[in-house]
Amino acid sequence: MTDALPVGERRQLAPPVTESGAFGWARKNLFSSWANGITTVVLVAAIAWIASWFVGWAILDANVTASTGSECRGHGACWALILEKYRLIFFGTFPYDEQWRPLLAIVSMLAMLILTCDRRMWNARLILIWSIGSFVTFLLMFGQITLPLSLFLFVALAVGGLGMILRAGIARPAELNGWRALAAIGAIGLVLRLTGTLPAWGLEIAPFSYVETGLWGGLPVTIILATYGLAFAFPYGILLALGRRSNLPLIKGLCVGFIELIRGVPLISLLIMASVMLPLFLPQGMSFDKFLRAQVAVILFAGAYIAETIRGGLQSLPKGQFEAADAMGLNYAQKTLLIVLPQALRVVIPPLINTFIGFFKDTSLVLIIGIFDFLNTANQALVDPAWAGYPGEVYLFAAFVYFIFCYSMGRYSKYLEVELNKGTRR
């Protein structure tokens, strides 16, 4: 008798060898039948052949030392071109001696984005991170920034107002009065500024030489357009999605109209409209920066798409969630912020990040209105007659850089899905 198990315990046998380990896996997945086995062999051979050709071209035979394009002839990949032109590709026509500034701006934005990805930062700290990150980025890019008085007044109004709302009923009267005073100073100041009673004063911060947006180019342009495009389009899209489900016919109609209008138009035409037609409608002498106009067009466009994605999440919530929140006496804002959005956004993380990735790449369409984003500066590198004839290397390099960003976003999406659903799995 070998069955001397304690009462109530079941004997667990190990699975047969053919079902486990590397051998078992290969047998089950690669060679389960003759047809399967042949397919495996053919595909492995094809992959090996392509890979060996690519390694030979891109690494073994590559030329990294040539000083003109003609020296590259007869070799593999001409990476010397990238080494020669990388500053043009990354920073475009930004003044050559000052190009450490866009480099640091990229670092600043990446730091800001990476911190934003951390869930522990999803609170008031986020406002601080973005304020500092944005300030540093634009100070580096412009070189000089003037903070107008109205900005300070607006911040006072916003902070005071938020304090009044968030601390209502919790804080002592003295503290509440403080918030009220701050909001009042902001509001009164803004009114006085608008009526012209207060002078157009501004705090000037000018550590570097001024570089206008027309000279910006390359990777910082792509990252700025994508980052701020999506950072503004995201809350805007949430508002549109909520508005589309509103009970008020007017708000609902406006949101539906906007979304359908924007979705029915290609981004390129929107960019052209922003760049060519908008100035025609503005009064004489008034003009917006071309870069800003492109940025606004991207925000409007992305907002409509994000709104539709989020609407899917809102619709996936069971009715009972809304009813439970109602029955507890939560008001609309509380219900939306505490119950509805946290659940709806969780559901749409994969399609949402998909939209983000799409828009990161779509920013390259701004080349149509003469803004030099990363892909466009890469194009510029091909113009030099001394290096003619190597578009493959440049586009491969550009593709590689885009891939790093898009793949990171994809991985982050995966991580976020797992992280947010921790413990809530049914």
Add this chain to the structure above:
Amino acid sequence: MAVQKLAGAAPIITMRGVNKWFGQFHVLSDINLEVRQSEKIVVCGPSGSGKSTLIRCINRLEEHQKGDIIVDGVTLSNDVKHIEAIRREVGMVFQSFNLFPHLTVLDNLTLAPIWVKKMPKKDADEFAMALLKRVRIPEQALKYPGQLSGGQQQRVAIARALCMRPKVMLFDEPTSALDPEMVKEVLDVMVELAREGMTMLVVTHEMGFARAVADRVIFMDQGEIVEQNEPEEFFANPRNERTRTFLGQILHHH
């Protein structure tokens, strides 16, 4: 007997001539009902009789089109302030629990006290833990609803409603979505709550519960209150033919 005992107390819920339509369908017709403080009422009836709609009108999850509903002195109208005032006084437990899956059990309980009543978090946590002890699952406080059994989830839902210290509790078929072996643990909690003097309106088919705690059983059919009586009388001598048919159907296999 129970009805006489409570006759002197002031009504906490009054429904006068309440009518409601879903499109053309007349789902509630001329409902008149007074609920006194501490009274326990069981509402039963065939499906589609309007019993759920009746209690859902009390906290405005459904809007009635005619008649008056007065809860604790506040008349229900389209005024959001009135609706929110009433919802603060009325707790509700749903058939499908409707816990918030993205929040822990404890956060489910403290959400409304903190945001609606502006209670400090520490006090809300303490009170929530006390309630979780009362429904006998304090050890689950930091888990998510999805990790609990149906019976445990429904007990959390009861505790969540109690967290607002409501004057009235509405139960909309609280045991209908539960596996049979979990019905008792939820009913036990409800019986205890009834013994402590909570005013309760319960839509249920659990006639054992009705016999044990109800002061009054109401039978509804086709949007009307057909018959109401104290439980012994109601079950022993149903007066209306429709009541007899219904009781015959549901008590058949008990």
